[in-house]
Amino acid sequence: MSDQYTSSQLTRGEVYTRKQLKALFSIKDATLNNGIFRPKGTPSIWLFVTQTKTADRTQYEDKLEGDILTMQGQTLGRTDDLIISHQRRGDELVLFYRAHKSQYPGYGFEYIGTFRYVSHAGAQPTGFTLQKIGEDPITRVLETLSDDLQGEHYFDVADIEDERKKVLRAIVQRRGQHPFRRSLLKAYKGSCCITGCKIEEILEAAHIYPYKGEKSNAVANGLLLRADLHTLFDLKHLSVDPKTYQVHLSAKLIGTEYQVYEGNKLLLPEQAENMPSRSSLASHFSEFIAQHTGLSVSTPVK
Template identity: 40%
Template sequence: MSIVWSDEELRAAVEAYRQMARNQEAGISFNRSQIYSELATRFGRTASAFEYRMQNISAVYQELGMPWIPGLRPAKHVGSRSAARLINIIQQEGPEAANGVAQRDGLVWEKALAAVTHLGGVASRNQVKAWILDQDPEYDTDNLSDLYMLSVNSPSRTSYSQNARPRRTDEGSPFDRLFKVGRGIFEIYDPVQHGVWEIYADAASGNRNRMSIRRVSNPVDQALANAEELAQQAGSFDPSSVVDSRDRVTAEIVRRRGQPAFRKALMDAYGGACVITGCNLPAVLEAAHVHPYKGDDTNVVSNGLLLRADIHTLFDLGLIAIESKNMCVRVSPELASTSYAELDGVQLHKPVKKALQVSKDALDWHRSQCGWFGMNEDEVKPEPSV
């Protein structure tokens, strides 16, 4: 038997998976082992091979934000080519294709966008599903994968026919409308906040369209360029302004250190040491907001980190992030040739009390804003309430 699975075998596996899902939803009992055995007899493979393939299908469903069958835990090691073929089959041979109804055309994809918009600009897949079904009880929930098709930073979007050709997200395409900020969580795409992305030809991508995505402009870089231009416009050196300039510098240091009460709370929480480097020189320690400052509600210890001044700058620029599942530091590839690369994998220092721990939701939100980190489709969360 060939090691490589044929399209016929993959289609049969996907159809069997769909039938099991339908039976489960309808409360109809079924025997998974018998289904695997029948497929094994039909194609000359082992039943265990089909069982593992079903777990691969669960992994693809999870990537597409679709519910997978409990008991068939996603097996991640699908292989890029097999994953691309499964995505193609799942998307192109769903119930709507079998019925000869082109549900994915016309206005169907706009329902997903309308749901996110009406739900306040950020919504989970389940919230979108509930909103659409309330408007249209006949809606085929397989079409919720349109959320990924519309998301400029979702790698799986390049498997869709709407995204089969190269383009940038600043060219006005109607399909560049959402930004993925979590597993199954989406917000309205804003190029100023999220940067410009592009779909580009990539023969090594592994998907049927041979396309991949990447961010081509960083909003932080643009903000820095604007700040540098303003600094240059400030004019030449004027000795008479030295005192005023010194006052401004002092004020800037105070501002960067953070609001006094917020900074003191973080100094106490982390024993007066940078949570990444361990530096304990108070003069260079600053109170960093994980989620940007938006008034007193964000001035809480769970939304803060005590950082050395240079680390604070890198954190704000999205060049350093924290992986919440293991509380490890992750460093952007842009810093690979610098001494900061040594910080990658460093464990975040713990506060003196567990109750003072930084919010994992806030860390995941910050991580989702780092273009270099968002490409891996890891689970991240929406803008948190801290």
């Protein structure tokens, strides 16, 4: 097994039996037969949902309607936190679904896609509401912000660039910042400082204060962020309070899958010299506030 999302090896709409999944992912754990299963060594949580159960099974109330799944967790609640906190840990929720046990050959399940936690209520069992999400986090972010970005063709050099076009071009180019990124990967031990995600391929080096030459590539002027969060940070739909290191989101992201990070504190480096610069964060945070309130704010930092 690996630290890659298992969804990258699955095809939406394809039917998989547990035996096929066992062979595909080299699974030896017998708990694969449970309704909620985490393949060892992966950031994935598999949900096996049968809407209409046979009489000998616990009659959990589970139903998929469009992009919304309502389901009940295990009776004792031992796996509830896997679902509730999956985004904070950088885990994905993978749904395998069938209307009834014999719907597909070999008692298989259709792979529906990845889902996100929305809410929960009650206990023993806990009732969950989950929502289907897209496969590409960058695409989801840009779709969320489509009203802001509509009509901005940032590769058209004949146009006069505004600040957002520069930001979007930087998103495309920034993977070339190898030394800066390597330093941040080391300082943050290969984990996104907001989600804890450890998938190196989607971790990026984010400048807190915009790049102004090599001196800008100091570790203290950077955050190691998952690609979609880097985009949100650059577009100032996400910022960090310089006094508390708490994450704050724009109103547009409240009610989305990102809301789980609102108010969370950054996962900080162990070495004092690698701590994010409070003055750089103050500059970004004041621009974030001004962009979303229309107020010009000076954030004093001690």
